[in-house]
Amino acid sequence: MSVYIFIDHSEGHVKKASLEALSYGATLASQLNTTAEGILLGTLSTDPALLGKYGITKVHQAAQESLNALDSQVYAKIIADFVSAAGDSILVFSNNLSGKAVAPRVAVRLKAALVTGAIALPDTSKGFVVKKTVFSGKAFANISLNTPTKVIALNPNAYSVKEGEGKAEIVPLTATAPAPKVRVVSATAATGHVPLTEAEIVVSGGRGLKGPENWGIIEELANLLGAATACSRPVADAHWRPHNEHVGQTGIAIAPNLYIAIGISGAIQHLAGVNRSKVIVVINKDPEAPFFKAADYGIVGDAFEVVPKMITAVKKLKG
Numbered sequence: 314m315s316v317y318i319f320i321d322h323s324e325g326h327v328k329k330a331s332l333e334a335l336s337y338g339a340t341l342a343s344q345l346n347t348t349a350e351g352i353l354l355g356t357l358s359t360d361p362a363l364l365g366k367y368g369i370t371k372v373h374q375a376a377q378e379s380l381n382a383l384d385s386q387v388y389a390k391i392i393a394d395f396v397s398a399a400g401d402s403i404l405v406f407s408n409n410l411s412g413k414a415v416a417p418r419v420a421v422r423l424k425a426a427l428v429t430g431a432i433a434l435p436d437t438s439k440g441f442v443v444k445k446t447v448f449s450g451k452a453f454a455n456i457s458l459n460t461p462t463k464v465i466a467l468n469p470n471a472y473s474v475k476e477g478e479g480k481a482e483i484v485p486l487t488a489t490a491p492a493p494k495v496r497v498v499s500a501t502a503a504t505g506h507v508p509l510t511e512a513e514i515v516v517s518g519g520r521g522l523k524g525p526e527n528w529g530i531i532e533e534l535a536n537l538l539g540a541a542t543a544c545s546r547p548v549a550d551a552h553w554r555p556h557n558e559h560v561g562q563t564g565i566a567i568a569p570n571l572y573i574a575i576g577i578s579g580a581i582q583h584l585a586g587v588n589r590s591k592v593i594v595v596i597n598k599d600p601e602a603p604f605f606k607a608a609d610y611g612i613v614g615d616a617f618e619v620v621p622k623m624i625t626a627v628k629k630l631k632g
């Protein structure tokens with residue numbers, strides 16, 4: 314039984330969440346005394362053999378450029394066919410947008426037990442039990458996977474990337490891709506320089522910013538910190554910001570190392586998407602704002618005074 318990790322990539326680069334999945338899969342494989350191997354559909358701008366430094370011994374690559382754009386149905390068919398031929402396996406995905414689209418489809422095709430939102434390595438002392446978050450991160454559940462092949466989707470930022478030495482062997486994967494049922498007609502790039510789901514730092518604004526014309530300070534602070542920008546739902550609903558920046562229960566769930574919430578009240582539906590952030594900084598002029606209860610650092614003050622001061626301070630620090 315091998316551990317296979319889905320290598321998720323975009324524009325030639327492996328996503329950080331996928332590097333975490335590779336590190337997780339490699340540690341799991343060494344726990345189980347087996348090998349960790351990657352599955353790569355499409356091509357990278359760097360040599361895939363270099364992924365060996367994350368602990369995998371082989372990369373099974375279907376190197377058709379047509380596979381560079383993720384098509385969940387095509388990907389699921391190729392991966393499920395490959396794993397069926399390989400025999401009982403453990404498959405690891407990141408529980409990011411790609412993993413959420415592909416992992417359940419693969420699990421259904423393989424009739425395999427699936428756990429999404431995993432946050433720890435499986436406990437194999439009593440079967441195969443994986444800890445996951447439930448109720449928007451408010452509680453945990455331990456899920457027992459009892460099928461011969463198991464599928465795990467690991468929450469982004471739940472497991473640290475472990476980098477060592479080593480080169481992986483590239484093994485061609487002959488994929489018979491089914492005709493896609495969905496054709497992408499056009500794609501619009503998300504705003505901002507850093508993709509929200511990949512960002513280590515996120516600067517987010519709420520209705521307290523008063524209007525779209527005031528987002529300059531959010532963007533300036535984000536650019537200085539190398540951060541992505543996000544917003545609360547009413548802000549996206551009012552078209553102050555695009556919907557792909559909306560975080561929360563009905564938006565994107567993120568888990569950056571630092572989340573800076575500016576003029577956001579901290580409603581439970583907002584917190585549901587950001588409460589896995591490692592450090593939360595809240596700037597709000599109302600000392601009673603609920604967000605302060607979830608904050609690691611809180612600044613009671615007017616965003617239009619505090620944020621420009623932060624910008625000046627960061628500029629000074631950067632020299």
Ligand code: FAD
Nearest residue numbers: 519520521545546561562563576577578582583598599616
């Ligand atoms: P407000 O609640 O209006 O808060 C604005 C905050 O800004 C206040 O705390 C105020 O004190 C502060 N403020 C005002 N002026 C300043 C200033 N000058 N400087 C500093 N602070 C200032 N919301 C989400 O965000 N994401 C979701 O996914 C989501 N899903 C939902 C799903 C459902 C089913 C429902 C019912 C609601 C959902 N909501 C979601 C909405 C959520 O309940 C809140 O209404 C929303 O998060 C509030 O947005 P806000 O904090 O930007 O605005």
